[in-house]
Amino acid sequence: MSDRGVVWLGSPSFPDAAREALKDTQLRANLKRATSTIRTKRLAVASELDDWEELRETAAAIKRRTARHLDHYLVQLEESVTAAGGTVHWASDAAEANRIVTDLVRATGEREVVKVKSMATQEIGLNEHLAEAGITAYETDLAELIVQLGDDRPSHILVPAIHKNRTEIRDLFTAEMGHWGQPAPEGLGDDPAELAEAARRHLREKFLTAKVAVSGANFACAESGTVVVVESEGNGRMCLTLPETLITVMGIEKVVPTWSDLEVFLQLLPRSSTGERMNPYTSTWTGTTDGDGPQAFHLVLLDNGRTDTLADTVGRQALACIRCSACLNVCPVFERTGGHAYGSVYPGPIGAVLTPQLVGVENAASLPFASTLCGACYDACPVKIDIPEILAHLRAKVVEADRRPLKPQALAMKAAATVLDSPRLLATAQKAAAIGGRAIARKGRIRRLPGPLHGWSDTRDTQAPPAESFRTWWRKNREGDR
Amino acid sequence: MRIALFITCFNDTMFPGTGRAVVDVLERLGHQVDFPQEQTCCGQMHFNTGYRPDAVPLVERFARVFGEYDAVVTPSASCAGMVRHGHPVLAEEHGGPDLAQRVAEVTPRVFEFTEFLTDVLGVTDVGAYFPHRVAYHPTCHSLRGLRLGDRPMELLRAVGGIELVDLQAADSCCGFGGTFAVKNAETSGAMLADKTAAVRGSGAEVLCAADNSCLMHIGGGLSRQDAPVRTMHLAEILAATEGSGR
Numbered sequence: 001m002s003d004r005g006v007v008w009l010g011s012p013s014f015p016d017a018a019r020e021a022l023k024d025t026q027l028r029a030n031l032k033r034a035t036s037t038i039r040t041k042r043l044a045v046a047s048e049l050d051d052w053e054e055l056r057e058t059a060a061a062i063k064r065r066t067a068r069h070l071d072h073y074l075v076q077l078e079e080s081v082t083a084a085g086g087t088v089h090w091a092s093d094a095a096e097a098n099r100i101v102t103d104l105v106r107a108t109g110e111r112e113v114v115k116v117k118s119m120a121t122q123e124i125g126l127n128e129h130l131a132e133a134g135i136t137a138y139e140t141d142l143a144e145l146i147v148q149l150g151d152d153r154p155s156h157i158l159v160p161a162i163h164k165n166r167t168e169i170r171d172l173f174t175a176e177m178g179h180w181g182q183p184a185p186e187g188l189g190d191d192p193a194e195l196a197e198a199a200r201r202h203l204r205e206k207f208l209t210a211k212v213a214v215s216g217a218n219f220a221c222a223e224s225g226t227v228v229v230v231e232s233e234g235n236g237r238m239c240l241t242l243p244e245t246l247i248t249v250m251g252i253e254k255v256v257p258t259w260s261d262l263e264v265f266l267q268l269l270p271r272s273s274t275g276e277r278m279n280p281y282t283s284t285w286t287g288t289t290d291g292d293g294p295q296a297f298h299l300v301l302l303d304n305g306r307t308d309t310l311a312d313t314v315g316r317q318a319l320a321c322i323r324c325s326a327c328l329n330v331c332p333v334f335e336r337t338g339g340h341a342y343g344s345v346y347p348g349p350i351g352a353v354l355t356p357q358l359v360g361v362e363n364a365a366s367l368p369f370a371s372t373l374c375g376a377c378y379d380a381c382p383v384k385i386d387i388p389e390i391l392a393h394l395r396a397k398v399v400e401a402d403r404r405p406l407k408p409q410a411l412a413m414k415a416a417a418t419v420l421d422s423p424r425l426l427a428t429a430q431k432a433a434a435i436g437g438r439a440i441a442r443k444g445r446i447r448r449l450p451g452p453l454h455g456w457s458d459t460r461d462t463q464a465p466p467a468e469s470f471r472t473w474w475r476k477n478r479e480g481d482r
Numbered sequence: 483m484r485i486a487l488f489i490t491c492f493n494d495t496m497f498p499g500t501g502r503a504v505v506d507v508l509e510r511l512g513h514q515v516d517f518p519q520e521q522t523c524c525g526q527m528h529f530n531t532g533y534r535p536d537a538v539p540l541v542e543r544f545a546r547v548f549g550e551y552d553a554v555v556t557p558s559a560s561c562a563g564m565v566r567h568g569h570p571v572l573a574e575e576h577g578g579p580d581l582a583q584r585v586a587e588v589t590p591r592v593f594e595f596t597e598f599l600t601d602v603l604g605v606t607d608v609g610a611y612f613p614h615r616v617a618y619h620p621t622c623h624s625l626r627g628l629r630l631g632d633r634p635m636e637l638l639r640a641v642g643g644i645e646l647v648d649l650q651a652a653d654s655c656c657g658f659g660g661t662f663a664v665k666n667a668e669t670s671g672a673m674l675a676d677k678t679a680a681v682r683g684s685g686a687e688v689l690c691a692a693d694n695s696c697l698m699h700i701g702g703g704l705s706r707q708d709a710p711v712r713t714m715h716l717a718e719i720l721a722a723t724e725g726s727g728r
Contacts, residue, residue, distance in 0.1 A: 019668045028672075332655045336672040370666065372659025372673075373530060375626035395532030413528060417536035420491060420523040421543060430495045445705055455667025459674060460702030463496070470494040470501035474517045478505070 005094035005124045005304070006358050008153065011343025013366035018337040027163050031338050034162050035329045041275025042326060042380070048277070049267065059264050060384040063320035066257060067310060073222040073255045074301060080225025084287020086297040091249075094124035097302050101126060101214065101247055102133045104298055108245050110135075110212045116229060116236040117141035118216025119157065119323055120249045120302055122345045123358075126214065137214065138180070138206045140235040142199050149176040155339030155347060158273050158325040163338050166190040177202050203235060213239040213294070217250040218322070219265060220299070223258045226286045227299065230269060230279050237283045246285075246294035251302050253319040265322060268382035273324035305358035314393040318354045320383045325350075327377035327387060333370060342367060349377035353390040361397045368394035408452070423471075430469040437465040485515045486551040488544075488592070490561045491523035497694045503721035504557050504595060507608050510721075511599075515555070520547045526564040529572065531661050538576045541569045545584040553602060554592045557717045559624035559692045562594040567627070594624070595717055596633045596692055606636045611724040613643030617686035618716070619677075619700065621693040622655050634692055634716055641719060649689075650680040658699035670699075678703040681711055690716045 011017065021027060046052050066073055078088040091097035101121075105113055113130065115121065115137050127137040127148075139148040146161040147154050150172050154160030161169070170190040177184045182202045188194060215236065219228040227248055229236050240246060256262065270279040288297050310316050328334045328348030339347030344355040344364065352371055356364040368391050377387040404410070419425045440446055441464035449457040456462070485508065489501040501517075508515050524544060525537030544565065548554045556562050566589050573585040599605050618638060624630040638646060657663065657673025677700055681689050687710070691697050694715050701713035 015666050015668070018666060022668050022672050332657065332673050333666075333669055336669050368532075369662070370669075372622070372655050372657060372662045372670075374622035374655035374659070376622075376653075376655070379626055392530055392532075395530070396534045397532075399532035409531075410533075413531065413533040413536055417528060417533070417539070420525075421539045423520055423522055426491060426494075426522050433495060453664060455664050455670075456702075458667060459671040459706060460663075460699060461705035462702055463698070463705075465496055466498055468498060470489050470498035471517070471519060473498055473502060474505075475519075478517070 006346070006355055007344050007364055014341055014343070014370040015366060017341035017343060018333075018370070021337045021341045026165070027338055028336060030163055030165050031335055034159065035335050038275055038329050042272060042329070045271045045275050045277055049271075055264055055268055056382055056384050059268055059322075059382060060320060062256060062261050062264060063383055066255060067253070067316060067319055070252065070255070070310065073257055074252055076222040077220055077225060077255050078301075080222065081227075081287060081297075081299050082225075084225045085289075086225065086287040086299055089298060089300045091300050091302050091304070093304050094302075097124045097249060097300055097304070098126055098129040100300050101249065102130060102135065104245070104247050105130065105135050105212055106133070108212050110210075112136050112138065112206075112210060113212045113214050113247075114138050114140050114206050114210040114239045114243065115144070116213070116215035116231070116239045117144045117160070118214070118249065119345065120216045120251050121214060122154065123251075123304065124249070124302065126249070138203075138210070140203050140206065140239055141231070142196065142233055142235070145199060145203070146172060149173065149180065153340060154345070156325060156328055157323050157346070157348070157350075158328075163340070166192060166195060169195055173198050181205050203238075207235075207238040207242055210239075210243050212245045212247070213243040215240060215246065215248045217248050217254055218269070219262060220250060220255050221257070221259050221262065222255050224286055226259065226284050228262065229283045230266070231281045231283075232274060232279055234281050237281050240283050240285065241293050243294055245296040245298075247298045247300065249300045249302055251304070252306050269322055269324050272322075272326040272380070272382040305360075309354075309357040312357065315353070315357050315390055317385045318350065318357060318387075318390060320385055321350050321354065322383060324382055326380040326382060330376040330380045331371075332374060332376065333372065342370065349387045349391075350385070353385075353387055353394060356394055356398075361394055362401045365398045365402065368398055427469065427471060430465070430471075434465045434467050434469075437462075438467070483513070483552045484550070485513055486548055486554045487515050487517045488521060488524075488548065488554050488556040488561070488565075489517065490556060490558045492561075493557060493694055496698065497715065500557050500694055500715040500717050503715065503717040504555065506721040507599075507610075507717060508555070510609060511603060511605060513603075516551070518547045524561045524564040524568075525572070526561060526568065527660060529564065529568045534572060535576055537568075538572055538581075541572050541577065541585065542581060544569065545581065545588050548592070549584060549588050552591065553598065554588070555595055555598045556592065557595040557692070557715060558694065559594050559621055559628050559630060560695060562592055562597075563623045563627035565589055565592045594628055594630065594692060596624075596630055596637055597628070599637060599720075600633045607640035608637065608720050610640075610720045610722055611642040611726075612719050612722040615645045615647055615685060615687045616719065617647050617649040617681060617684045617689050618652070619649060619656065619681075619689055619691040619696065620652055621691050621696045624692045625653055630692065637720060638690075638716070641722075642724070644719070647684045647686050649684050649686070651676070652680075656696050656700050658696045660695070663699060674699060674703045678707060678709065682707075682709050686711055688719070689713045690719055692716050
């Protein structure tokens with residue numbers, strides 16, 4: 001697992017991390033405000049399209065078909081990119097991808113790179129790896145910049161700094177920008193426009209000097225070899241056009257067969273992620289063009305657990321994810337805990353199904369349980385990933401992987417299964433529960449429950465079980481009649 | 483029509499009044515119902531906690547006990563959802579072709595209570611009288627699992643004397659989630675706090691839903707806060723009549 005990145009080493013299990021996060025009332029207020037705003041916007045722009053459900057179904061179908069023939073489309077992509085003047089590299093895991101990128105940067109003789117926000121490079125821990133090789137990576141997405149300046153971790157796929165409010169950001173800019181380049185202006189306020197202006201000045205210096213850029217990719221068309229980055233700020237476009245060398249790291253599942261497939265995703269993605277009809281900047285490039293834009297282009301195709309995921313007929317749906325983060329914004333669990341609790345680059349519902357598959361369920365065993373299976377994520381997903389179905393499927397895998405025979409939960413489940421497979425034992429258990437429950441109840445309410453159930457009774461009363469079960473009532477009142 | 487009641491192990495043990503209410507309503511509408519004593523549990527807890535093979539005998543039992551009825555009615559959206567969506571998966575994964583066949587035959591005849599009233603019996607006014615301020619909480623499994631839509635509200639709107647009040651953020655999960663409430667107790671508690679605040683803010687005297695499990699959770703929170711709101715299964719409201727003293 002250690003060569004796959006994705007999970008932050010030493011992360012506590014979800015319940016433990018969530019318990020800490022829940023104590024931060026500022027965090028909860030920030031999250032609630034941000035997610036509810038974006039939820040409302042998304043619903044409004046999605047409802048404008050009368051073929052929204054058709055678009056979702058089409059997108060899911062394209063993703064299913066592409067996944068079934070992934071080998072074919074990847075080879076086609078390699079051929080198209082190569083024909084257009086680019087170079088394709090294949091990386092089986094994070095370590096190999098990091099090595100490839102580091103070698104490519106070293107070959108240019110440069111010690112600094114600018115970066116477009118990218119989940120794939122987060123996943124492999126590229127910045128940290130480059131730093132070990134003496135190369136500084138500058139994040140240019142505003143939210144990623146905030147995370148980087150704060151020596152923090154992203155807590156959301158789309159809005160990595162969702163956990164910060166603007167006063168916290170102002171303080172961070174004032175304290176840290178100077179260490180990385182152009183300092184923040186004197187007396188910086190916390191008005192969003194002022195903060196954006198400070199970031200713009202800070203970043204412009206980087207854009208104009210950087211010779212090497214690293215990006216991710218939202219899509220790549222197998223047919224033409226065109227790579228696509230979708231963004232809001234234009235900082236990505238600066239990275240994609242100004243430097244001499246462009247290195248793109250892309251998960252192998254991002255390939256789409258044809259240029260025309262993009263039409264579907266470019267309607268779904270911005271509406272689902274930022275709640276906009278169209279994102280402000282969509283950059284596409286095909287290999288290299290003499291005298292225009294980067295003169296060297298490298299595409300690193302990253303597996304890192306994806307082909308293992310593909311082998312699971314239920315779990316593979318997760319590879320259809322277009323990283324819009326709609327599932328995070330509607331998730332009641334994410335809304336309370338924030339993204340850090342998931343201990344992974346991929347937080348929220350999609351993280352809870354993607355991370356365990358990329359790193360192996362035994363290495364992220366608490367994540368499939370970090371959900372109430374409420375289904376809001378499935379309804380919101382623009383590519384119709386049935387996240388609750390995958391969660392339940394992965395829970396079975398977690399249980400299967402952990403076969404300690406005397407595990408209390410396994411014993412309890414076995415005992416329950418035995419009781420529930422016998423109406424006679426069930427009736428006996430009902431009587432016992434009624435007697436036991438009523439013994440510990442006061443005024444019909446149970447205040448404290450024993451053992452592992454105390455978590456429940458910390459915030460909730462439980463009513464005492466009634467003296468007579470339904471089946472007893474039925475026998476007395478109906479069976480006699482017939 | 484031979485109608486069987488699937489009361490569910492949880493209702494049977496903890497909320498027998500809901501089962502009695504279902505019997506009341508269906509008998510009032512002129513139907514004879516049966517409660518096969520061999521029934522136990524749909525296996526949802528085992529399925530959702532990852533203990534799938536342990537749930538297979540329960541799937542077998544369900545198909546055996548209910549196979550001969552024209553309709554199986556249950557006052558639990560989540561258990562109906564488990565039968566409809568989970569049983570086919572379990573039968574296919576662990577059960578063999580014979581069980582898969584029997585499950586495929588029985589599941590289309592399994593109905594959640596409000597579904598059965600509106601879709602099968604074609605009734606929205608069941609002759610109930612309940613002169614109280616009521617809020618309806620659409621549980622996740624009734625809202626997104628079974629897509630019950632407006633059915634529960636149609637039934638409630640036809641109740642005599644009732645005053646229905648809005649519940650803020652009604653469609654967000656209450657935080658129960660079965661074993662989630664124990665495994666992730668603090669997160670569950672945080673979700674519960676928002677839900678109980680919305681319930682209290684609605685001004686309702688009674689909160690109702692189509693699933694007692696969520697109501698036990700929300701009701702447990704309200705009780706801990708000594709809030710003057712009761713929780714009742716929707717079936718119990720539909721069973722109430724003038725003079726029934728509710």
